[in-house]
Amino acid sequence: RKEVEQDPGPFNVPEGATVAFNCTYSNSASQSFFWYRQDCRKEPKLLMSVYSSGNEDGRFTAQLNRASQYISLLIRDSKLSDSATYLCVVNSETSYDKVIFGPGTSLSVIP
Amino acid sequence: EPEVTQTPSHQVTQMGQEVILRCVPISNHLYFYWYRQILGQKVEFLVSFYNNEISEKSEIFDDQFSVERPDGSNFTLKIRSTKLEDSAMYFCASRDSTDTQYFGPGTRLTVL
Numbered sequence: 001r002k003e004v005e006q007d008p009g010p011f012n013v014p015e016g017a018t019v020a021f022n023c024t025y026s027n028s029a030s031q032s033f034f035w036y037r038q039d040c041r042k043e044p045k046l047l048m049s050v051y052s053s054g055n056e057d058g059r060f061t062a063q064l065n066r067a068s069q070y071i072s073l074l075i076r077d078s079k080l081s082d083s084a085t086y087l088c089v090v091n092s093e094t095s096y097d098k099v100i101f102g103p104g105t106s107l108s109v110i111p
Numbered sequence: 112e113p114e115v116t117q118t119p120s121h122q123v124t125q126m127g128q129e130v131i132l133r134c135v136p137i138s139n140h141l142y143f144y145w146y147r148q149i150l151g152q153k154v155e156f157l158v159s160f161y162n163n164e165i166s167e168k169s170e171i172f173d174d175q176f177s178v179e180r181p182d183g184s185n186f187t188l189k190i191r192s193t194k195l196e197d198s199a200m201y202f203c204a205s206r207d208s209t210d211t212q213y214f215g216p217g218t219r220l221t222v223l
Binding site for chain 2: 034092101103
């Protein structure tokens, strides 16, 4: 099993739609979880950290299920500017200081 | 807003040549990282650096790679003898005492 796996995508959704991305991780000892977004040929940018209790930031909601080793990201009321690749990031089992990136899920929001 | 900067934005080199990629992390950050992303592939961790020494490195980070913080601001990645497969985007990142890593805009390395 790969360390971090994500929905393969791509996701093509109309403006205003709600879209959910899923991520699973193999290391049960992981403590840090993040969602990043990456625009084409740009650097990853932190979207949000993911906490055990779940967290929300405007239109974005992240959930963590430790028992299932599963992380999700929900985007409500999609905007054209949400078009990007969404990266699930988890710290490795060998080191808190080393993070593992998932392969990413591509989102295109269509007018 | 403070940001991580990287130079050059694009480096073209011949196979076998040495390259040095430069990064200026955010000034009050203590942890520094290098990642690479081969075109069309995922971001891969190379190395982390704290307190003037490597704290963690991946299997990619072999003897051809080295990192240095030569002064109080720069953080460099050196590749001693580049190979074709080293062609990739190299990202530097830094973080403070929180978990959040801030990435630089990257250096695109092309090895011919």
